[in-house]
Amino acid sequence: MSKRTLASAVTAFTACAMAFGPGMSHASAAGDPGPSTQKQSTAFMRSSAAKSSDSKAAYDRIVKKLPADWQQRRDNARKRLGIESSPVENMLKAKLAKASAGTTAQAIDPTQYQCSATKLDGYVDSILEPVDTFNLLFLQLVGGLDIPTYDALLLGKPNNPAYALPAAYAPSLMTTFGYAQRFWDVRLNDVQLMAMHGTVFQDVNRVTKVIEFMYGVGPADAVGIAKDIISMVDSDPALKGGDHPIFTLNAFAFTGKGDPDPVIRKIPDKMIFGDGILAALKAIGLNKVGPRAVLGHEMAHHVQYEDNLFDSPLTGAEATRRTELMADGFGTYFLTHKKGVALNPTQVLQAEESFYAVGDCSFDSDGHHGTPNQRRAAASWGAATVAFSNNPNKVMPSLTLAKKFDKALPVITAPDAPTSVNAYRSLVVK
Structure with missing residues (x-):
């Protein structure tokens, strides 16, 4: 299995399942929940949008x-790139599933876990409300929601202004990125940091190239499809010409190393931040620490790539959850360590809240990344590993840290898992 990890930010979010995800094998990609493509098409064609x-x-x-x-x-x-569903898309899929009466078997028994809506869920609801529902379904059906992600992965370059980080966040993210590259004991200096923007919909040439990749159609047909998608975006004032969080509410890590597909293999290792995820963190009060927490999580996915830590006896939702919770733990370890970001206790609490906010309740999805409590517990474990270390000035080898995490995983994922840093002291000092 190639390792590109699309991480729903804070890696890979999911509104009902917000997921900090790696961009797997590409971007730490998880499964694709929701109804079959035929049910999606049927649901759309029966909708009022199709009647207009x-x-x-x-x-x-x-x-x-x-x-x-x-x-x-x-x-x-999506599978070629290992792309994970965004929070917005998961909400749309839930609506489609309801419309088409689609159901899937639940991978984890939800009755055993506390799982409720977070501030992030409320934020996503609020930004979707003004947008025409059927325009969203249209875009989801024809792949329009993936266009900024594909554009950044396939065409993005860190020195291209079209993929520059927002000015308000660039200094902090670039500084933290440099710290993270030097912090871990694996090669990370080849990872490129850049942004993705919904303003790609203002460039028909870039959208056309994405359509060619997505559907394998010729340039002439791709241009026509691109123009129709752009027109749909422009037709809804609430979408702001593409400059709406719906299109970029994600962040992810990506590697194409070792992929059998030469197109994917030649893509450089990347870490990509969407404008939407940064806007979401600001809206829920996590603007100071949240972006750095997301970056720590996404760089942890690159550590996992280098150490082959995606492989485990677990499968499906259990495997994805392990990978994501490990990235939460590794990310918090980096954020709290003296040789990392060295957050103070108050900031550590905000980092834990960042991970809590992106927990998800998608128990019926192979892309389940962990409940809000589990994500906070994993972050607390990472902070405890620093706080109760016998040698707080030494950075633990990443493989050693991974072994410690795997031993702690059953506690972190238990239905009544503790979420305080002190609760993990005994596990850390063993």
């Missing part, structure tokens, strides 16, 4: 230019 002449015409024009297996190609493009 403009929406129906745009949809028909796009489908006419696509090959018969376009839905499979759309899904395969």
Whole structure:
């Protein structure tokens, strides 16, 4: 299994399942919950959007230019890059699943765990409310929500202004990024840091290149599809021409090393921040520490790539949860260590809250990243590993830290797992 990890920020979020995720094998990618592509198409075509002449015409024009297996190609493009669903997309999928009566078997028994909405869930609800629901379904169905992500992965370069980090965050993120590259005992100096922006929808050439990759269509058809998608975005004032958090509410780590696909293999290792995830952290009061916590988590995924830590006896949701919670623990270890960011106790609490906020309740998804309590528990374990170390000035080898984490995992994932730093003292000093 190649290791690209798309991390829903704070790696890979999910609104009902916000996930800091790596971009796996690409971006630490988790499974793709939700209904089948056929059910998605049926649900959309029965919706009021399909009854509107403009929406129906745009949809028909796009489908006419696509090959018969376009839905499979759309899904395969995600798999090639290992892309994980964003919070917004998971909410849309839930609506589609309800509309089409789609159900999936639950991977984890939800009755055994505390799992409730977080501030992040409320934020996502608030930004979706003004947007026309059927425009969202249209975009989700034709892959429009993936365009900024694909654009940054395939075309993004750190020295290109189109992928520059927002000015308000660049100094802090770049400084923390440099600390993280030097902190760990694996090679991280080849990782590129950049941003993804919804303003890609203002550039038909970039959208066209993404469509060519996604569907394997020729340039002429790709241009037509790109223009129709851009028109759909422009038709809804609430989407702000693409400059809306819905399109970039994610952050992820990516590596294509060792991938059998030469296109994927040549993509440099990346860490990508979306404008949407930064806006979300600010909106829920985690602007000072949250972005650095996300970065620590995403760099932990790159450590996992280098150490082959994605492999374990676990499968499905259990395997993804282990990987994500380990990244939470590693990220907090880096944030609290004297040779890392050296957060003070108050800031550590904010970091833990950042991980809590991106916990998810997607028990029926292979992409389940851990409940809010589990993510806070993993962060507390990371902080405890620093606080109760016999040698607080020494950075523990990453493989040693991983072994300690795996021993603590059953405690962290227990239904009644403690979430305070002190609660993990006995595990750390063993």
